[in-house]
Amino acid sequence: MSDMTPAFRILAAKGNPAPVVYDSPHSGSIYPDDFDHCIDRMLLRQAEDAHIEELFAPVADLGAPLLHALFPRSYIDPNRAETDLDVTMIDGDWPGPVEPSSKTVERGAGLIWRLMRGDGALYDRRLTLAEVHHRIKTCWQPYHDALATLIDDTHARHGVSYHVDCHSMPAMGDANSEDGPVPRPDFIVGDRDGTTCEPAFTALITDHLRAEGFHVTINDPYKGVELVRRYADPMAGRHSVQLEINRRLFMDEETLSKTSGYLEMEAVLLRLNRAIIAYARAIV
Numbered sequence: 083m084s085d086m087t088p089a090f091r092i093l094a095a096k097g098n099p100a101p102v103v104y105d106s107p108h109s110g111s112i113y114p115d116d117f118d119h120c121i122d123r124m125l126l127r128q129a130e131d132a133h134i135e136e137l138f139a140p141v142a143d144l145g146a147p148l149l150h151a152l153f154p155r156s157y158i159d160p161n162r163a164e165t166d167l168d169v170t171m172i173d174g175d176w177p178g179p180v181e182p183s184s185k186t187v188e189r190g191a192g193l194i195w196r197l198m199r200g201d202g203a204l205y206d207r208r209l210t211l212a213e214v215h216h217r218i219k220t221c222w223q224p225y226h227d228a229l230a231t232l233i234d235d236t237h238a239r240h241g242v243s244y245h246v247d248c249h250s251m252p253a254m255g256d257a258n259s260e261d262g263p264v265p266r267p268d269f270i271v272g273d274r275d276g277t278t279c280e281p282a283f284t285a286l287i288t289d290h291l292r293a294e295g296f297h298v299t300i301n302d303p304y305k306g307v308e309l310v311r312r313y314a315d316p317m318a319g320r321h322s323v324q325l326e327i328n329r330r331l332f333m334d335e336e337t338l339s340k341t342s343g344y345l346e347m348e349a350v351l352l353r354l355n356r357a358i359i360a361y362a363r364a365i366v
């Protein structure tokens with residue numbers, strides 16, 4: 083990845099546009115030349131939400147665009163506020179406002195990750211002010227601008243927008259995660275305790291997946307973070323939801339290889355996304 087590498091790709095909606103926007107902020111796997119991490123690359127790659135952009139790609143044929151990051155979330159995380167920084171990682175005085183979240187302080191997983199879950203530090207050095215600025219300017223900001231534009235355009239066209247922020251999660255929590263070292267459900271639907279979308283939208287997704295036999299929780303332990311917080315305004319018809327899929331259903335978490343469950347997950351998500359898009363079209 084050089085300075086000329088774009089930060090994201092958009093799969094444009096085909097046919098009759100639906101009032102739905104999808105984004106996959108964590109599936110990027112083009113590692114920038116200036117990353118200069120010390121942790122083993124394959125361990126670091128376990129932070130990726132691998133295959134998520136491919137699993138959701140068929141939404142474009144259903145009328146909804148899909149934005150996906152090309153840079154890895156371990157380089158800079160679009161699902162964190164630009165103020166969610168651990169300044170002890172930086173050599174020099176960071177000039178902007180800083181408001182580190184508990185994820186940053188307790189788990190080293192802020193805007194720029196310090197720690198990889200259970201596997202130690204990403205860097206054996208401090209980052210320069212210039213490289214932090216560079217990551218924000220070339221990756222974080224363009225990704226946010228692209229998502230804001232997709233949602234604004236959708237809202238302008240239809241008077242309403244439904245945004246699905248797509249992720250995957252490790253099968254087990256660990257000592258550092260919100261839930262501790264316990265097996266996770268198949269799916270987690272996050273609406274930040276009912277603040278980022280109308281209740282019926284959360285219920286539609288949850289009920290659909292439960293009817294297919296999946297174990298689904300709501301806001302437990304993942305409520306959704308910056309991408310659903312920042313662009314949601316349910317009273318103004320802007321609805322955002324975070325969807326977390328358990329990786330054990332479709333991939334090997336260590337090698338990132340697809341497993342035999344992958345094709346079934348593709349079919350599950352196609353049915354789910356048809357239901358989401360039908361719901362949103364019926365509102366308009």
Ligand SMILES: [Zn+2]
Pocket residue numbers: 108131248249250
């Ligand atoms: Zn994710």
